[in-house]
Amino acid sequence: MSTAALPTVHLAPGQAAWQRFRRHRLAFAGAVTIVVLVLGSAFGPYLLPFDDTFIDVMKRFAPPLSGAHILGTDELGRDVLARLMMGGRVSLSIGIVAMVIAMAVGILVGAFAGFYGGVLGAVLMRLVDAVLCFPTIFLLLALAALTEPGFVTITLLIAATAWMSVARVVEAQVRSLREREFAIAAVAFGSSNLRIMFRELVPNAMAPIVVAATLNVAKAILLESYVSYLGYGIQPPAASWGNMLNNAQIYLTSAPWLAIAPGIAITLAVTSFNFLGDGLRDALDPRMNIP
Amino acid sequence: MARYVANRLMQAVMLLVIVSALGFAILHLAPGGPLSQFAVSSQMTQEDLDRVTKQLGLDRPLPIQYLDWFGRMLRGDWGRSYRDGEAVLSVIGSHLGATLELMATATVIAILLGCWIGVLGAVRRYSLFDSLATVGAMIALSIPTFWFGLVTIYLFSVNLGWLPSGNRQTIGDGSLLDLLHHLIAPAMVLALVETAIWGRFMRSSMLEVINQDYIRTARAKGMPEWRILTLHALRNALLPMITVAGLQFPTLLGGALVTETVFTWPGMGRLFLDSIGYRDYPVVMGILMFSATMVLIGSLLADILYAVVDPRIRVG
Numbered sequence: 001m002s003t004a005a006l007p008t009v010h011l012a013p014g015q016a017a018w019q020r021f022r023r024h025r026l027a028f029a030g031a032v033t034i035v036v037l038v039l040g041s042a043f044g045p046y047l048l049p050f051d052d053t054f055i056d057v058m059k060r061f062a063p064p065l066s067g068a069h070i071l072g073t074d075e076l077g078r079d080v081l082a083r084l085m086m087g088g089r090v091s092l093s094i095g096i097v098a099m100v101i102a103m104a105v106g107i108l109v110g111a112f113a114g115f116y117g118g119v120l121g122a123v124l125m126r127l128v129d130a131v132l133c134f135p136t137i138f139l140l141l142a143l144a145a146l147t148e149p150g151f152v153t154i155t156l157l158i159a160a161t162a163w164m165s166v167a168r169v170v171e172a173q174v175r176s177l178r179e180r181e182f183a184i185a186a187v188a189f190g191s192s193n194l195r196i197m198f199r200e201l202v203p204n205a206m207a208p209i210v211v212a213a214t215l216n217v218a219k220a221i222l223l224e225s226y227v228s229y230l231g232y233g234i235q236p237p238a239a240s241w242g243n244m245l246n247n248a249q250i251y252l253t254s255a256p257w258l259a260i261a262p263g264i265a266i267t268l269a270v271t272s273f274n275f276l277g278d279g280l281r282d283a284l285d286p287r288m289n290i291p
Numbered sequence: 292m293a294r295y296v297a298n299r300l301m302q303a304v305m306l307l308v309i310v311s312a313l314g315f316a317i318l319h320l321a322p323g324g325p326l327s328q329f330a331v332s333s334q335m336t337q338e339d340l341d342r343v344t345k346q347l348g349l350d351r352p353l354p355i356q357y358l359d360w361f362g363r364m365l366r367g368d369w370g371r372s373y374r375d376g377e378a379v380l381s382v383i384g385s386h387l388g389a390t391l392e393l394m395a396t397a398t399v400i401a402i403l404l405g406c407w408i409g410v411l412g413a414v415r416r417y418s419l420f421d422s423l424a425t426v427g428a429m430i431a432l433s434i435p436t437f438w439f440g441l442v443t444i445y446l447f448s449v450n451l452g453w454l455p456s457g458n459r460q461t462i463g464d465g466s467l468l469d470l471l472h473h474l475i476a477p478a479m480v481l482a483l484v485e486t487a488i489w490g491r492f493m494r495s496s497m498l499e500v501i502n503q504d505y506i507r508t509a510r511a512k513g514m515p516e517w518r519i520l521t522l523h524a525l526r527n528a529l530l531p532m533i534t535v536a537g538l539q540f541p542t543l544l545g546g547a548l549v550t551e552t553v554f555t556w557p558g559m560g561r562l563f564l565d566s567i568g569y570r571d572y573p574v575v576m577g578i579l580m581f582s583a584t585m586v587l588i589g590s591l592l593a594d595i596l597y598a599v600v601d602p603r604i605r606v607g
Contacts, residue, residue, distance in 0.1 A: 026426065130309035133583040137545035138563065142579050145567040146320055218433065225435045226549060230564060242435075249441055249553070253449050263438035270433035278429065 027279020030272035037269055041088030050079035052086040053237045064257050072257045075247060084261055087239035092269065094155050094240075095221035101159035102220070103213050106166025111197045113167070114174030125171060128164045136161050137226055144232040154233050158223050162216055169212050173205035207284035214277035218270045225266045241266045295598050303591045310587065311364065314580045315357050318572070364580065370573035372566075379577035383559060389459055390558035394547050396478040398536075401485030406532075408486070409493025410525060413501065424490060431487035436546050440480045440553035447476060457555035477554040481546050485539060492535045497528040530601050537593025541586050 045052065049068060055076045064072040064080075071080035113124035131139075140161050147153045177183055178201060186196045202209075221241075227233035228242025236243060241262045248259035344350055348359065363369075369379035408428075412421040448456035454476045455461070461469050500506065501524050509519045548560030555561070559578060566574035 026429075126306065126309055130306055130313055132541070133306065133310050133586045134313075134579065135541040135544040135548075135582050135586065137548050138579055138582050141548075141563070141567060142317060142575055143320075145570070145575065146317070222433070222435060226437065229435070229437050230549075230552060232567070245438060245441070249444075252441060252445050256445055256449075259438070259441050259445065263435065263441065266438065267430070267434050270435075271430050274429050274433050 024279035024282055026275045027282075030275035030279070033268060033272040034276065037088060037265075037272070038092060041085050041092060044085040044088075045082060048079065048082050048085070050082045052078065052082040052239055054078060054082075063255075071261050072255070074244075074258055075251060075255070080244075080258065080261055083239040083244055084241070084265055087241045087244055087262065088265065088269075090151065090234055090238065090240040091221055091224055091242065091266070094151065094158065094224045094234075095217045095269075095273075098155045098158040098162065098220040098224075099213055099216040101156065102162040102216055103166055103209070105159065105163040106212075107170050107202060107209065109163070110167040110170025111174050111202055114171040115178060115193065115197050115201065117175065121171070121175075124167070128167050128171075131161075132164050134161075136223065140223060140227055141230065141232055144227055149232055149235055151234065154224060154227060158220050158227075161223070162219060166209070166212050166216065169208050170202070170205060173208060174201045177201045177204050210284060211277050211281045214273055214280055218273035218277065221266065221273070222270050241269075292598065296595055299591060299594050299598075303587055306587055307584065308361075310583045311361050311580065312357065314576060314583070315360055317579070318360075318576050319353075369577045369580075372574050373571045374566075374569055374574075379573050382562065382574055383577055383581055386557060386559045386562045389556060390547055390551070390560060392474070393477055393481060393550065393556060393558060394543055396474055397481035397485060397546075398543065400478060400482040401489050402532075404482070405486045405489025406493050406525075406529075408490035410497050410520070410528070412490070412494040413497035413528075414520065416498065421494075424494075428487035428491050431483050434483070436480060436484065436549045437553050439483055440477070440550060443476050443480055444553070457553075459557055477550050477556055480553070481543070481550045484546055485543060488539060488542070489532070489535065492532060493528065496531050497524060500524045500528040503527075530597070533593050533597045533600070537590040540589040541582075544582050544585070 055078060056073070059069070059073050060075060062069050062073040064070065066072065069079050069081070071084065074080055074083070109124050109128065113121040113128075140157055143157050143160070144154065147157070174197070182204075183196060183200055186200050191200070224233055224240060225242035225245070228240045229245050231243075231246060234240035234243050236246075244262040245259060248262070251258055348356065351359075367380060371378055372382050408424050412418075412424045415421055444456045447454040455473050459470070459473055461473075501520075506519060506523055509523050510516075544560075547558065548563060550556065551558045551560040552564055559582075563575065563578045565571075566578070
């Protein structure tokens, strides 16, 4: 009698990660929501009969579901849904572009600090600590007040206040990976330092970087909404989810829908990216279970 | 211990120098630099500007200017507000109380609620409560604070009429009850994010503790479960939360700024926004530096306190 060998399934690391991610239903829902929001913002405006900046004073404060205005109109009679979609383009783009810039800066700083260590590493990481001392919103508002507001400046400023956490993650990873055999082998092969840093070490630290990037988008969208709500971000007539809430407080009694739609959009987008980041963390790096 | 504290203190001083250099750089980024207050006025000719530049020593090399500026900051001379000529530190001081009141109340709410949620989530891991708390915390962290404030005002002030929609007190009243009545809504709004963070950290800290040997020993002794949880587990699970409190300080300050704006709360955050509106750069810079220094001191205190309660830290 021979014992039947237990069937073992060998999954490629990528497949295993995908399976873990699928199990994380909320992360999956988050990913789907993000796709819907992105597609809706990108193509939605073409399907609507209204322009986001078209002012119709006769139809001010039309409540939602009244006639053709699905989400109603604002204080100037502009269609809220059209503004929500155009605002989505701005807010989501800022979130993603700011993340890309913050990642680039954070990876550069983190890789150099982690690889070289010593004085350079200490100086760079103390700089990170110092910038982290400033409460983000204070720093962002002070910088925004000193510069001309607009899409480019706001994106750059958000990136300028968001790169530090990435730098910390990358620094820690690179510092520990530098001691591993493959890195030492690369040194033995005579690879240049830059090549070792960005072709060997950083790609091996990709899992936490991807997670940090996803959470960074959530943070950037949230920051844009804060700055724009407070009047120092995207300027009207252009819409962003944050500046749509700018006047909402004044009309809270008479037209509460003006406050509800953009707020739900922001919450939905930020929650989705946060869940996605959480799911990616479980999927890509099961050991890294920071709350 | 003394060595650890001295070490940590040195680091903090070094950080303060870097923080001040960043602040100085931002100040010089302002349109017109430190002279922006005069540049706005059209009555100043170029000659006047040159003269003032010389008077204020702005023609000196930047490092010397920085040392001068930093020295004056240390001595408490933070410049004067453009708006009314009052000293920046006293302007900040007159708004600090309201902010601290709001932050302290929110922190107390967050610690009580967050610890309860975290402990219960850890004890009943993967229960319905735990799942709901985890998802709820994630959503709480994603809601923009100002929007949550608007929703709160809409529900409790506009619709139900239970709570005032803003301000710290009714003019002419002055009773404690009136103050508390005004405090409820903004404190709850500010506490939301903090509660979520405390709950999450508390849960993981508690999970770590309840798997330790001494908890098993206590169970083996036949100690009642509630005594194990409160006497042994909670006490130890709370230790790392000192660090969390220190780390949370910047978020709390930022949240206070937004909450104060929504609820027209006369604190430092509102002062900051008003000053930005007036282009009152000395006050803006003052609050920026003040908040960074507070964060610095907060994390320093948290580290020292943690070393006091947990002797293992001092060695490292």
